Amino acid sequence: MKIAVDAMGGDFAPDAIIEGVALAIRAGLPDQVSIVLIGQQAVIDEQLQRHGVANHPALEVMHADDVVEMGEHPTKALSQKPNSSISIGFKLLKEKQVDAFCSAGNTGAMHVGALFSIKAIEGVIRPCIAGFVPQLNGGTAIMLDIGANADCKPEMLAQFGELGSIYAQYTFGIDQPRVALMNIGEEEQKGSLIAQAAHQMLKESRRIHFVGNIEGKDMFLNRADVIVTDGFTGNALFKLGESFYNIVTERGFNDEFIDRTNYESVGGSPIIGVNGNVIIAHGISSATAIKNMLNLAIRQVEADAHRKIAQALS
Amino acid sequence: MKIAVDAMGGDFAPDAIIEGVALAIRAGLPDQVSIVLIGQQAVIDEQLQRHGVANHPALEVMHADDVVEMGEHPTKALSQKPNSSISIGFKLLKEKQVDAFCSAGNTGAMHVGALFSIKAIEGVIRPCIAGFVPQLNGGTAIMLDIGANADCKPEMLAQFGELGSIYAQYTFGIDQPRVALMNIGEEEQKGSLIAQAAHQMLKESRRIHFVGNIEGKDMFLNRADVIVTDGFTGNALFKLGESFYNIVTERGFNDEFIDRTNYESVGGSPIIGVNGNVIIAHGISSATAIKNMLNLAIRQVEADAHRKIAQALS
Numbered sequence: 295m296k297i298a299v300d301a302m303g304g305d306f307a308p309d310a311i312i313e314g315v316a317l318a319i320r321a322g323l324p325d326q327v328s329i330v331l332i333g334q335q336a337v338i339d340e341q342l343q344r345h346g347v348a349n350h351p352a353l354e355v356m357h358a359d360d361v362v363e364m365g366e367h368p369t370k371a372l373s374q375k376p377n378s379s380i381s382i383g384f385k386l387l388k389e390k391q392v393d394a395f396c397s398a399g400n401t402g403a404m405h406v407g408a409l410f411s412i413k414a415i416e417g418v419i420r421p422c423i424a425g426f427v428p429q430l431n432g433g434t435a436i437m438l439d440i441g442a443n444a445d446c447k448p449e450m451l452a453q454f455g456e457l458g459s460i461y462a463q464y465t466f467g468i469d470q471p472r473v474a475l476m477n478i479g480e481e482e483q484k485g486s487l488i489a490q491a492a493h494q495m496l497k498e499s500r501r502i503h504f505v506g507n508i509e510g511k512d513m514f515l516n517r518a519d520v521i522v523t524d525g526f527t528g529n530a531l532f533k534l535g536e537s538f539y540n541i542v543t544e545r546g547f548n549d550e551f552i553d554r555t556n557y558e559s560v561g562g563s564p565i566i567g568v569n570g571n572v573i574i575a576h577g578i579s580s581a582t583a584i585k586n587m588l589n590l591a592i593r594q595v596e597a598d599a600h601r602k603i604a605q606a607l608s
Numbered sequence: 609m610k611i612a613v614d615a616m617g618g619d620f621a622p623d624a625i626i627e628g629v630a631l632a633i634r635a636g637l638p639d640q641v642s643i644v645l646i647g648q649q650a651v652i653d654e655q656l657q658r659h660g661v662a663n664h665p666a667l668e669v670m671h672a673d674d675v676v677e678m679g680e681h682p683t684k685a686l687s688q689k690p691n692s693s694i695s696i697g698f699k700l701l702k703e704k705q706v707d708a709f710c711s712a713g714n715t716g717a718m719h720v721g722a723l724f725s726i727k728a729i730e731g732v733i734r735p736c737i738a739g740f741v742p743q744l745n746g747g748t749a750i751m752l753d754i755g756a757n758a759d760c761k762p763e764m765l766a767q768f769g770e771l772g773s774i775y776a777q778y779t780f781g782i783d784q785p786r787v788a789l790m791n792i793g794e795e796e797q798k799g800s801l802i803a804q805a806a807h808q809m810l811k812e813s814r815r816i817h818f819v820g821n822i823e824g825k826d827m828f829l830n831r832a833d834v835i836v837t838d839g840f841t842g843n844a845l846f847k848l849g850e851s852f853y854n855i856v857t858e859r860g861f862n863d864e865f866i867d868r869t870n871y872e873s874v875g876g877s878p879i880i881g882v883n884g885n886v887i888i889a890h891g892i893s894s895a896t897a898i899k900n901m902l903n904l905a906i907r908q909v910e911a912d913a914h915r916k917i918a919q920a921l922s
Contacts, residue, residue, distance in 0.1 A: 430855065441792055444800040478755055478843040486758040486840045510847035514855060526800045527841045529792040533824035534848055541744065541828060541852075547861035 295326055296354075297591045298392040301333030302361040302379040303399020304579045308337055311398065314584020316345035319352060321585065327592055328352045330392055332379040334359070358382045361399075364577060368402035372410065380404065384411035387570050394571035394591040396562060398579040404572065405442050405565060412570040415600065417607035419450050421567030422525065423574060424458065425532045428554035429516040436462055437476075437513075438566060439525035440532040446524035448488050451475070452495035457566045458520035459502045460606055465597040466519070470503045474518035476527060477507035488524070496522065501606065514555075561586030564594060567603065571595055609640055610668075611905045612706040615647030616675040616693040617713020618893045622651055625712065628898020630659035633666060635899065641906055642666045644706055646693040648673070672696045675713075678891060682716035686724065694718065698725035701884050708885035708905040710876060712893040718886065719756055719879060726884040729914065731921035733764050735881030736839065737888060738772065739846045742868035743830040750776055751790075751827075752880060753839035754846040760838035762802050765789070766809035771880045772834035773816045774920055779911040780833070784817045788832035790841060791821035802838070810836065815920065828869075875900030878908060881917065885909055 299315060301308045315329055323329070328351075331338050335357040342348040342355075360378040362371040372381055380403050383395040388411040397404050405423070414421050422439035429435055438454045439446065446454075455473045462471035475493055477485040482493050484507065496504045508517045513535060523531070539556040542548065553559060561583040562573040571594045575587045613629060615622045629643055637643070642665075645652050649671040656662040656669075674692040676685040686695055694717050697709040702725040711718050719737070728735050736753035743749055752768045753760065760768075769787045776785035789807055791799040796807050798821065810818045822831045827849060837845070853870040856862065867873060875897040876887040885908045889901045 444792060444798075444803070476844060478758060478840055484758075489758070489840065510844035510849075511851040513848055514851065523844075526792055526803065527844055530790060530824035530837075530841055530845055531848055534827050534845055535824075537825040537828065538852060541865075542856060542861070545861075545863055545865065547856070547859075549859055551855075551859065 295592065295595050296328050296330055296392040297588060297595070298330040298332055298383050298386050298395045299588070300379045300383055300397030300399050301331045301338050302358070303397040304575065305364070305577050306579065307398065308333055308341055310579055310581050311584050312338060312341040313345055313581035314579070315588070316342070316347045317581055317585040318588045319347050319350055323352050324592060328354060329588070330354045330356050330386065332356045332358050332383050356382060356386070362403045364400055366400060366403065368400060368406040371400065371403055372407055380407050384408065387572070388412050393595040394573065396573040396575060396587055396591050398575035398577060398584070401441070401574050404574045408565050408568045408572045412568050415567055415569055415604045415607060418457070418567040419453055421565055422454055422457070423563050424461065424566045425528070425563050426560040427513060427521065427535060428551065428559070430514050430551060431516045433516060434466065435519050435521055437521040437523060437528055437532060439523065439528050440563060441525045441529035442565070443525040446488065448491035448495055451488070451492035451522050451524065452499060455496050455499065455502050455504065455520060455522045456606070457603055458522065460603050461566055461599045462519045464599040464602050465594060468519050471519035472505045473502045473520040473522060474505050474508040476521055476523035476531070478509060480507050480509070482507065492522070558583040559586060560590060562590050568600065569604065570600060609906065609909050610642050610644055610706040611902060611909070612644040612646055612697045612700050612709045613902070614693045614697055614711030614713050615645045615652050616672070617711040618889065619678070619891050620893065621712065622647055622655055624893055624895050625898050626652060626655040627659055627895035629902070630656070630661045631895055631899040632902045633661050633664055637666050638906060642668060643902070644668045644670050644700065646670045646672050646697050670696060670700070676717045678714055680714060680717065682714060682720040685714065685717055686721055694721055698722065701886070702726050707909045708887065710887040710889060710901055710905050712889035712891060712898070715755070715888050718888045722879050722882045722886045726882050729881055729883055729918045729921060732771070732881040733767055735879055736768055736771070737877050738775065738880045739842070739877050740874040741827060741835065741849060742865065742873070744828050744865060745830045747830060748780065749833050749835055751835040751837060751842055751846060753837065753842050754877065755839045755843035756879070757839040760802065762805035762809055765802070765806035765836050765838065766813060769810050769813065769816050769818065769834060769836045770920070771917055772836065774917050775880055775913045776833045778913040778916050779908060782833050785833035786819045787816045787834040787836060788819050788822040790835055790837035790845070792823065794821050794823070796821065806836070872897040873900060874904060876904050882914065883918065884914060
């Protein structure tokens, strides 16, 4: 299994990225897992040296001249920079030279890159980004969409339920994932016109186990394994949830659950609904976040959820 | 000043309501403030006796035969139950026999009752519900809408900015309230089509001090005094924010800020954009919440924000 990592993407790249890869290597990668670092060869080599993992057998370096900056327009940047680390990452993924591609760089470019290279799975209306939400009982829910689609139609929301259910089934090993719709009341007639219509579609879907509406207050309360929401509300909720960690720990309190609300603990969010494994990490990713992102990538390649999604929709 | 309180509204009514009123009386109401308890006279009298405030000079009881239950359809309930405590509360408010009306009962009935009795201020597209959001620096922001309008047009969002600004100015005494739009990115081209359009309108408004977009992670970070959002996203965010208190305190931690994330600390949410002071309290309101709701009502009557809004829009 080969995991490609954009060495140049993120606010603290390449330092934090390469340090994170070094952490993962020193913690011990599973057999047959190797990492392909994409970026400026000289910079990467120097950093690998510094972290004591130069010439490690589980490491490859793929040179990329260019970098897509954080603020660049995704489509323009990708067409103007075919030799950027993100462009090359998607080229490798499309050619199946790697099994997953991860970056803490420009989120829009990662999303557009995935759509243009490995493309949406046939039958998927719109791929989306899934966020991992720690649950108070120790479990994890996935929330989707958390930002790829600010405007969603009801049929997109209904499909997010299916995509999330298959992802949770294969990646988390949950037999019949509970799918809930984020809404502003428990009753089915509550919410925006779009949420009301989506509720009916989710209720009628035979492919999922729909448990009804949940509210913002339920996000951490183990009410669902899959939380369906549009990319606007989902993004706002997910970011508020993430802010929780700093607020609480800066006040001198922490425990196992609070720790899991730290973005670092998962390290990335998969794009769901494309023909491959693409993981977007936080722009501010630290070395620890990158190490955990690699674990997620490995788990995702093993679970092979995107192929199960393609089978389910074919 | 007279504050009308629905004695029958809320999951723990009438007990928690009357206990809360008793708490407020024992803590000492400001001179010239009296409370009108609306509900079943015999039940209220017995409870007042139990809490040792029967026949208190600052108290009046107004009998109401009927009760709008929590699950009832707002419009139907109000038309079928003209002698319910909510219907009588709005009658008193409309006739200016009281200066404010507060209830922890059926939120929809409170909203519809306000629209049908004291009505929307001329020029207000849609009244909304404002939530108080404690800020880490000790201040308070108001977020609007938090649930009255699940579907919002850009011009409604832009107007929420104006309404919230005037409310914050007069109720909190903030000179030039900072108005921000809840969005999924800081750049003005980010977000849903509605958020993008609202951003432009807020930016062009000369009546407010618009500081741009904020994100979910900024909700507690003192980035704004007024947070503009649609009633769907706002409701979900507000309820997630409220859930922090239980999560943290159940884990054995608390401090001044965490305490302020407790819904009890403010005790209610005003309806903004109607011709009077209407406060909706949480269904689960405890006696402490009701006591604090009364403080908010007094403050709001003193601030007279609804008249300032009417002047600004005329």
